[in-house]
Amino acid sequence: MTKPDRLPAASATLAQAARFPAAPAMSARAEHDRMANAIRALAMDAVEAAKSGHPGLPMGAADIATVLFTRFLKFDAADPAWPDRDRFVLSAGHGSMLLYALFYLLGYDKMTIEEIKRFRQIGSLTPGHPEHGHTPGVETTTGPLGQGLANAVGMAIAERHLASVFGGDLVDHFTYVLASDGDLMEGISQEAIALAGHLKLNKLIVLYDDNGISIDGPTALTDSVDQIERFKSAGWAASRIDGHDPAAIAAALEAAQKSAAPSLIACRTTIGYGAPHKGGTEKAHGAPLGADEVAAARARLNWTAPAFEIPAAILSPWRAAGERGGTSRLAWQKRLAALPAKLRAEFERRSRGELPQQLGEAISGLKQKLAASPKDMATRAASELALDALTAVLPEMIGGSADLTGSNNTRAKGMKILNATDYSGTFIHYGVREHGMAAAMNGMALHGGIIPYSGTFLVFSDYCRPAIRLAALMGQRVIHVMTHDSIGLGEDGPTHQPVEHLAALRAIPNLKVFRPADAVETAECWALALQNRNGPSVLALTRQTVPQLRRGLDARNLCAEGAYELVAADGAAVSLFASGSEVAIAVEAAKLLAARGVSARVVSVPCFELLLALPHARRAAIVGAAKIKVAVEAGIRQGWDAIVGADGGFVGMTSFGASAPYKELYRQFGITAEKVAAAAALAKG
Numbered sequence: 001m002t003k004p005d006r007l008p009a010a011s012a013t014l015a016q017a018a019r020f021p022a023a024p025a026m027s028a029r030a031e032h033d034r035m036a037n038a039i040r041a042l043a044m045d046a047v048e049a050a051k052s053g054h055p056g057l058p059m060g061a062a063d064i065a066t067v068l069f070t071r072f073l074k075f076d077a078a079d080p081a082w083p084d085r086d087r088f089v090l091s092a093g094h095g096s097m098l099l100y101a102l103f104y105l106l107g108y109d110k111m112t113i114e115e116i117k118r119f120r121q122i123g124s125l126t127p128g129h130p131e132h133g134h135t136p137g138v139e140t141t142t143g144p145l146g147q148g149l150a151n152a153v154g155m156a157i158a159e160r161h162l163a164s165v166f167g168g169d170l171v172d173h174f175t176y177v178l179a180s181d182g183d184l185m186e187g188i189s190q191e192a193i194a195l196a197g198h199l200k201l202n203k204l205i206v207l208y209d210d211n212g213i214s215i216d217g218p219t220a221l222t223d224s225v226d227q228i229e230r231f232k233s234a235g236w237a238a239s240r241i242d243g244h245d246p247a248a249i250a251a252a253l254e255a256a257q258k259s260a261a262p263s264l265i266a267c268r269t270t271i272g273y274g275a276p277h278k279g280g281t282e283k284a285h286g287a288p289l290g291a292d293e294v295a296a297a298r299a300r301l302n303w304t305a306p307a308f309e310i311p312a313a314i315l316s317p318w319r320a321a322g323e324r325g326g327t328s329r330l331a332w333q334k335r336l337a338a339l340p341a342k343l344r345a346e347f348e349r350r351s352r353g354e355l356p357q358q359l360g361e362a363i364s365g366l367k368q369k370l371a372a373s374p375k376d377m378a379t380r381a382a383s384e385l386a387l388d389a390l391t392a393v394l395p396e397m398i399g400g401s402a403d404l405t406g407s408n409n410t411r412a413k414g415m416k417i418l419n420a421t422d423y424s425g426t427f428i429h430y431g432v433r434e435h436g437m438a439a440a441m442n443g444m445a446l447h448g449g450i451i452p453y454s455g456t457f458l459v460f461s462d463y464c465r466p467a468i469r470l471a472a473l474m475g476q477r478v479i480h481v482m483t484h485d486s487i488g489l490g491e492d493g494p495t496h497q498p499v500e501h502l503a504a505l506r507a508i509p510n511l512k513v514f515r516p517a518d519a520v521e522t523a524e525c526w527a528l529a530l531q532n533r534n535g536p537s538v539l540a541l542t543r544q545t546v547p548q549l550r551r552g553l554d555a556r557n558l559c560a561e562g563a564y565e566l567v568a569a570d571g572a573a574v575s576l577f578a579s580g581s582e583v584a585i586a587v588e589a590a591k592l593l594a595a596r597g598v599s600a601r602v603v604s605v606p607c608f609e610l611l612l613a614l615p616h617a618r619r620a621a622i623v624g625a626a627k628i629k630v631a632v633e634a635g636i637r638q639g640w641d642a643i644v645g646a647d648g649g650f651v652g653m654t655s656f657g658a659s660a661p662y663k664e665l666y667r668q669f670g671i672t673a674e675k676v677a678a679a680a681a682l683a684k685g
């Protein structure tokens with residue numbers, strides 16, 4: 001059954017007749033064609049004006065988008081952030097003009113025709129690829145192919161989970177994706193579809209723009225995968241239709257909405273549909289069509305309006321479609337208002353991404369326990385302790401691991417598994433799918449109502465990196481627990497021992513990399529990661545036991561400034577800086593130096609980004625005035641110069657590690673208190 005908010009465009013048009021100039025009577029098909037051609041015209045015009053961009057996808061997918069947005073998608077142009085809207089992810093972000101044209105036609109407030117004319121220009125709402133947080137209505141930043149599809153899996157997980165927690169009256173929406181050949185060629189797509197099929201995310205509907213063309217030419221050059229069979233084998237419902245036939249598109253969408261499995265609709269389309277010479281070829285993919293071809297396409301499409309002009313008779317049904325969901329939204333708001341006050345407040349708190357008050361108590365309770373009975377333990381184990389306390393008061397935390405649960409210590413006490421038979425769980429076994437996990441987490445965070453955290457080895461941050469980068473770009477709170485953070489993992493050897501990873505992660509703007517030294521710092525870093533609302537965090541944690549260095553109780557979060565003096569020394573001649581497991585080595589080195597009559601202080605540096613963001617004077621005070629500075633970290637030096645200076649000493653790694661018990665490795669690679677003391681003696685003051 002068609003839901004009330006999924007009225008055919010023609011009926012919606014009637015409802016709006018009073019507000020827009022009357023449209024001449026025309027058949028539903030003719031109206032559909034004209035509406036779809038409006039997308040095509042805007043895409044051609046904007047790309048032409050920008051002298052760059054991708055007209056092919058918007059022109060090819062215009063029919064799909066028209067049917068979806070005018071008849072199926074639950075949304076309200078007046079409130080692009082309405083929590084229970086259907087999500088639409090344009091995974092093939094190069095086709096951004098499809099979204100911008102839709103937003104303009106549907107009447108999204110900020111998307112004026114001026115913005116369309118400024119496609120790809122500085123400060124416009126129409127950047128080259130869709131950017132979440134920049135353009136209202138863009139659900140996720142896309143461009144790196146495959147990511148959007150995997151984000152959508154996370155959104156669909158979030159929807160099922162929140163529906164099971166808050167009920168279908170409050171959370172009940174579909175997640176739609178438009179994916180291209182490139183999206184489906186990327187490896188991440190396999191992780192994403194396998195996970196979605198396994199979790200039976202039946203409200204996830206992927207429309208595949210099956211045009212058989214990519215940049216180098218026909219996809220037959222490189223690909224012979226049967227996508228229908230591929231998706232079916234992953235547990236999806238999959239069908240193929242003519243992507244230019246509105247009736248077929250609608251029928252497939254109706255079937256997909258009723259499916260018990262996620263759905264793939266492979267829509268056979270012609271890239272650059274309407275362009276008589278370049279359409280159907282790679283020439284329509286990523287360059288302006290050129291004045292002659294645009295003129296020929298206008299003629300072919302029977303589009304007579306001047307550039308950037310949409311006739312009122314065509315704009316009218318589009319604008320009506322933009323308002324179609326208004327009633328649904330109001331009804332939803334009423335249902336929200338009618339909820340018991342406590343439940344409503346909790347839903348609203350979670351939707352806003354606000355942390356509960358109990359967070360502070362949970363962290364201070366843990367710190368009190370650790371002060372009362374100090375514990376030497378691996379920081380991964382300390383993280384589990386923290387998670388036991390945190391997940392008890394933050395039900396929005398959804399944890400997981402990429403098949404390393406026991407090693408990452410990410411499943412806290414009492415956490416139920418989220419699976420296809422029970423979406424109310426809060427722990428996800430992602431399988432050996434680090435990239436898919438990281439991208440799905442982005443989707444959960446973007447959906448709202450959830451704080452996702454993961455688990456894998458730090459060395460596999462490389463497998464997550466493209467998604468972490470996008471989380472940073474989008475300012476999303478996702479938290480990656482990455483254990484086995486150095487040669488300290490020992491016998492697994494150099495394949496598993498991160499060396500360059502801390503530096504590589506610290507290079508990503510807006511990502512916070514925490515490397516706590518002991519159980520107390522781990523609790524503090526967890527609090528900071530949760531409070532880091534506008535960006536992702538990585539917690540780099542040890543496999544091996546480290547001593548509890550913070551013995552007294554300090555109510556303040558000493559990690560909040562990124563670094564602090566752990567061991568003071570009167571008139572220190574030397575400052576030793578270290579992170580994580582090497583802080584204890586620095587403390588031992590300070591003792592050696594003291595025994596030799598050299599006064600040395602120790603600064604623990606759990607987070608570069610927080611330290612380097614401090615006002616200069618504060619940072620200088622923490623770094624201190626000692627002439628000799630030495631840093632120690634079981635990774636490469638890169639990045640430390642910002643703290644110790646180019647002339648400062650450094651004890652760490654300059655090569656890959658090796659396979660051996662970890663204490664031997666520290667000796668072998670010279671990361672010892674003795675070497676740190678020696679480096680202090682050598683360092684220039």
Ligand SMILES: Cc1ncc(C[n+]2csc(CCOP(=O)(O)OP(=O)(O)O)c2C)c(N)n1
Binds near residue numbers: 057144146182183
């Ligand atoms: C991860 C990644 N690799 C490469 C690119 C560059 N790129 C943009 S579009 C595209 C492929 C285009 O083919 P398709 O996905 O079929 O899109 P269509 O030509 O149908 O628009 C490529 C390789 C990218 N955006 N992301």
